[in-house]
Amino acid sequence: MREVKSIDDKTYKMIKLIKSGDYSDVFIVENKKDNHKDNHKDNHKDIKLIGKQAKLIPEDSLKLLKKEYNYLLDINNKKCPHIIQVEGFVSGIDDYNREYGIILEEYAQGDTLIEFIDNLDQKISVETLYNYLNQLIEAIECFHSNHICNMDIKLDNIMFRDTDHKELVIIDFGLSKEYEQKYKENCNDLRNLAIVFKTLGEITDFGYRYKDRNNFILLIEEMFDNPDFDINKLKLNLN
Numbered sequence: 001m002r003e004v005k006s007i008d009d010k011t012y013k014m015i016k017l018i019k020s021g022d023y024s025d026v027f028i029v030e031n032k033k034d035n036h037k038d039n040h041k042d043n044h045k046d047i048k049l050i051g052k053q054a055k056l057i058p059e060d061s062l063k064l065l066k067k068e069y070n071y072l073l074d075i076n077n078k079k080c081p082h083i084i085q086v087e088g089f090v091s092g093i094d095d096y097n098r099e100y101g102i103i104l105e106e107y108a109q110g111d112t113l114i115e116f117i118d119n120l121d122q123k124i125s126v127e128t129l130y131n132y133l134n135q136l137i138e139a140i141e142c143f144h145s146n147h148i149c150n151m152d153i154k155l156d157n158i159m160f161r162d163t164d165h166k167e168l169v170i171i172d173f174g175l176s177k178e179y180e181q182k183y184k185e186n187c188n189d190l191r192n193l194a195i196v197f198k199t200l201g202e203i204t205d206f207g208y209r210y211k212d213r214n215n216f217i218l219l220i221e222e223m224f225d226n227p228d229f230d231i232n233k234l235k236l237n238l239n
């Protein structure tokens, strides 16, 4: 398959298409240098990187992907938790001699939240739910305090870092923009997070704990409606 070179002279090879999203193709990538010794093409457990390439025409995709990469880099540098880690940005030349870009990033080996919900065979506990929500709140709080709004918080843009369903990571910053605290209503992250909360709330064993459940529903409704909603209020309530 296609090979691309990075600035520090490593050659990356796209070895397998794993997802074709609305806007991008996601490949498992190997660094050819690292993989001379042992060939783990069929052993994805050992492969740590994916490459994300946009589906749009190359000139636009290059610009958009670079923008996404820069947001991710910034958020990684600020050490925000529960965010996918970027490895680098590489570019290549396509068959029509046009430059295109690929974001190299950590391979999240678990499910997206949408896959998780679809494959679930028993409800999750309230403790597990609160744990997931706290992780997402921590992540969002961190990039908001660095003036970045994600603009695309949804179940398929959140994945489990590993197959043990413990740690969540936000993976997609393709629609991100600068965020000013005084224009809170222009950032839809809390509204979108409220929808994620609602869906996750439906897969818990909450049914037995009405008091918690009512409190929870009131909070997410308020969060959905109120752009000035204080996320700390939610944090306190979840602990």
Ligand SMILES: Nc1ncnc2c1ncn2[C@@H]1O[C@H](COP(=O)(O)OP(=O)(O)OP(=O)(O)O)[C@@H](O)[C@H]1O
Residues within 6 Å of the ligand: 019, 020, 021, 022, 023, 024, 025, 026, 050, 052, 084, 105, 106, 107, 108, 109, 112, 156, 157, 171, 172, 173, 174
């Ligand atoms: N770092 C990653 N590790 C593992 N899988 C990933 C990673 N990044 C993306 N994916 C997979 O590829 C899919 C598409 O990725 P992403 O959301 O970043 O692109 P997109 O084109 O914006 O997709 P869409 O518009 O469909 O949300 C994800 O839903 C996920 O299944």
Ligand SMILES: [Mg+2]
Residues within 6 Å of the ligand: 021, 156, 157, 172
């Ligand atoms: Mg996406």
